[in-house]
Amino acid sequence: MSIFTGIWVPLITPFSHGQVDHAALRKLVRYYAEAGVSGLVALGTTGEAAALDQLEQRAVVATVLEAAAGLPVIVGLAGNHSGLLRESLLHFSSAAIAGFLIPAPYYVRPSQQGLLDHFSSLADASPVPLVLYDIPYRTGVQIELQTLLTLAAHPQIQAVKDCAGSAATTQALIADGRLQVLAGEDGNIFSSLCMGGSGAITASAHVRPQRFVALYRAVSEQRLHDARAIFHELAPLIRLMFAEASPGPVKAMLAQQGWISDELRAPMTRASPALRAKLQQLAQV
Numbered sequence: 001m002s003i004f005t006g007i008w009v010p011l012i013t014p015f016s017h018g019q020v021d022h023a024a025l026r027k028l029v030r031y032y033a034e035a036g037v038s039g040l041v042a043l044g045t046t047g048e049a050a051a052l053d054q055l056e057q058r059a060v061v062a063t064v065l066e067a068a069a070g071l072p073v074i075v076g077l078a079g080n081h082s083g084l085l086r087e088s089l090l091h092f093s094s095a096a097i098a099g100f101l102i103p104a105p106y107y108v109r110p111s112q113q114g115l116l117d118h119f120s121s122l123a124d125a126s127p128v129p130l131v132l133y134d135i136p137y138r139t140g141v142q143i144e145l146q147t148l149l150t151l152a153a154h155p156q157i158q159a160v161k162d163c164a165g166s167a168a169t170t171q172a173l174i175a176d177g178r179l180q181v182l183a184g185e186d187g188n189i190f191s192s193l194c195m196g197g198s199g200a201i202t203a204s205a206h207v208r209p210q211r212f213v214a215l216y217r218a219v220s221e222q223r224l225h226d227a228r229a230i231f232h233e234l235a236p237l238i239r240l241m242f243a244e245a246s247p248g249p250v251k252a253m254l255a256q257q258g259w260i261s262d263e264l265r266a267p268m269t270r271a272s273p274a275l276r277a278k279l280q281q282l283a284q285v
């Protein structure tokens with residue numbers, strides 16, 4: 001069994017006056033570590049990695065690793081240029097990271113054979129495990145079940161962040177048992193864990209991380225009644241976190257709590273005033 005279990009927070013990247021706010025990032029990392037999460041993801045979708053240049057990406061990972069003080073950190077590696085991806089992979093491999101989270105190359109819509117070749121060659125080059133990131137609504141291409149199962153034979157491919165939105169695929173991956181299945185759709189966390197999923201990478205856990213950890217523990221300890229109650233309690237929060245383009249709502253909530261300033265980089269935008277009002281109401285519950 002690999003380490004890809006429990007609740008992982010895909011960190012936002014805080015900005016202040018247009019620059020990465022490393023002080024705020026450090027504080028957030030400490031907060032999540034103390035909340036009992038299993039690990040952190042830097043440069044995930046929620047981290048606005050696409051809006052960071054190479055130096056900023058490297059600086060973000062360095063800050064997260066330093067503040068995490070041994071808590072496992074996965075680095076997101078998204079892109080559609082194989083050479084640049086490989087270069088980043090080799091760069092970050094020299095740091096003490098727990099793995100890479102890698103989606104299908106976006107926009108170019110490769111064939112399943114192209115995906116097999118792509119992930120296999122990155123896995124061959126990587127000294128740390130890969131978490132495959134299946135998120136067709138963002139990349140434009142599905143990593144089909146058969147492709148995931150073929151890739152599971154590679155010793156360095158150990159988990160999948162499952163955002164495919166197919167209960168049948170989730171079930172088949174869990175039944176196969178070779179890949180750890182991390183729920184990547186926040187609304188599916190409870191069902192995925194109950195089916196035997198190993199955990200979740202969930203942006204909603206930026207808010208009330210302790211409750212997400214409690215949900216994971218309740219399912220692991222087979223306290224179904226407790227787990228169900230916690231999930232129902234978290235459901236309104238999860239809905240609001242994705243009511244507008246992510247990570248706008250997460251950043252709005254964290255800004256209301258005083259952790260960060262409510263800044264995103266274009267083309268991403270802040271949550272609307274209407275949503276911010278709803279988030280404020282939720283915070284009072």
Ligand SMILES: O=C(O)C1=N[C@H](C(=O)O)C[C@H](O)C1
Binds near residue numbers: 138184185201204
């Ligand atoms: O940052 C991530 O990685 C996440 N991705 C999903 C998405 O892209 O919508 C959602 C998940 O909560 C975190």
